[in-house]
Amino acid sequence: MSSAVGTPGPARRLVAQAGLLDAETAGADVAPAIARDEVASACAAISVLRHVATYTYQVPITRMEHRLVVIPRRVHGDQRRIEHRFRVLVDEARDPTLLHTGTDAFGNTVVDIHAHGVDDRISFETTAVLSRVLGEPGPRWHHGAVDPRTALTSPGAALSRAARDTDGPGGDTDRARRVMARVAEHVAYGKGATGVRTTAAEAWDMGRGVCQDMAHVMIAMCTELGIPARYASGHLVGEGASHAWVEVLDAATGAVTAFDPTHDRVTDLRYVTVAVGRDYSDVSPTAGTVWADAASGGRLEIRKEFRVVSVGMRKREEEHDAANG
Known part of the structure; x- marks a missing residue:
C-alpha cells in the first residue's frame, strides 16, 4: 500500500x-x-x-x-x-x-x-x-534550558581524550557525524554487559553495550566538544525492543540531525521518536x-x-x- x-x-x-x-x-x-x-x-x-x-x-x-x-x-x-x-x-x-x-x-x-x-x-x-x-522543519530545541551534564553522560578521562582525538574541522553536524562513527567503531553491541545505571565512561572502557550506552557515549563526546546533543528514545521498524539514538543541534544553522550510533547512520522514516531528554533516566x-x-x-x-x-x-x-x- x-x-x-x-x-x-x-x-x-x-x-x-x-x-x-x-x-x-x-x-x-x-x-x-x-x-x-x-x-x-x-x-x-x-x-x-x-x-x-x-x-x-x-x-x-x-x-x-x-x-x-x-x-x-x-x-x-x-x-x-x-x-x-x-x-x-x-x-x-x-x-x-x-x-x-x-x-x-x-x-x-x-x-x-x-x-x-x-x-x-x-x-x-x-x-x-x-x-x-x-524535509519539514526539524524538532524545536531550547538549548541551555537544562544542564547537559548528567551522571550517565559524564565522560571521564579516557572518553574525553577520545572525543578530542576524534574532533576535526567543519560544523557541528559534520563533527557529530565523526563522533558517531567513532562510537560505532569502538563500542560493540552486546546485551548483558551493561545496565540502566552504566555510565558513558564505563561503557567506553568496556567497549561494549546496547543502544542506550552508545547514545550516552555519543552525548558525552559531543558535550565534551561543545556540540549540543540530547538523548532520543523511540522505536525502529524491525526491532523488538525500544531503541535509542542522539539528536544534535548545529549551533550555526539551527538544524537538528538525529544520529543512530548503534547502526552508524542518520535516522530516517523507519524511526519514530517517543521522547527526548538528557539521558535514559529522563525518558525511561x-x-x-x-x-x-x-x-x-x-x-x-x-x-x-x-x-x-x-x-x-x-x-x-x-x-x-x-x-x-
Whole structure:
C-alpha cells in the first residue's frame, strides 16, 4: 500500500486509513507492513505503533504509583501523532485506575498512574497512528534550558581524550557525524554487559553495550566538544525492543540531525521518536513503586509492534526523472 507524494508542504501528507486506530486496538491486521527497504527510500510515511507493557506479581499489590513515557510526542519535527489511545488493563478488564496525562520539561507526554488492588497483573497499552514527512522543519530545541551534564553522560578521562582525538574541522553536524562513527567503531553491541545505571565512561572502557550506552557515549563526546546533543528514545521498524539514538543541534544553522550510533547512520522514516531528554533516566518508558503486604518479585514483559503501513515515494520518482532527462 503506497501512494505518490507530490509537491512540498502540506499537500505531501499521506492520509491515514480510516479506522486504523480502532483496528489496531482490536488486534486486527487491516494494514500490512511496508518493506523496510522501501520505507528507507521514501519521503513520507504513515506508521502504526502498538506497545503493551505488562507487570506480573507473585503476591497481590495493595498500591502502585507509576510513570510512563510511552506515548509518542504530539509533534516532533516532521513527525505528527495523528491519533492515539492509552488503556490500563487489570486481569484483562478495564480498570478505574486514576491516571493523569501531562508533559514534562522536555515536552514529552507523560502518564502518571495510581492504582490500588492489583491481584497479580496490570498492563499498559499504547496504540498510536503517526505520520512523517521528510524535509519539514526539524524538532524545536531550547538549548541551555537544562544542564547537559548528567551522571550517565559524564565522560571521564579516557572518553574525553577520545572525543578530542576524534574532533576535526567543519560544523557541528559534520563533527557529530565523526563522533558517531567513532562510537560505532569502538563500542560493540552486546546485551548483558551493561545496565540502566552504566555510565558513558564505563561503557567506553568496556567497549561494549546496547543502544542506550552508545547514545550516552555519543552525548558525552559531543558535550565534551561543545556540540549540543540530547538523548532520543523511540522505536525502529524491525526491532523488538525500544531503541535509542542522539539528536544534535548545529549551533550555526539551527538544524537538528538525529544520529543512530548503534547502526552508524542518520535516522530516517523507519524511526519514530517517543521522547527526548538528557539521558535514559529522563525518558525511561516505565518507572514506579509498588506496595504489598509481603515481599513481591515483579516481572515486566514488553510486547511491541511498530510498522509502516503507507509511504510516499517522491524521492525515487525524482531520481528516476533525473536519470531519464
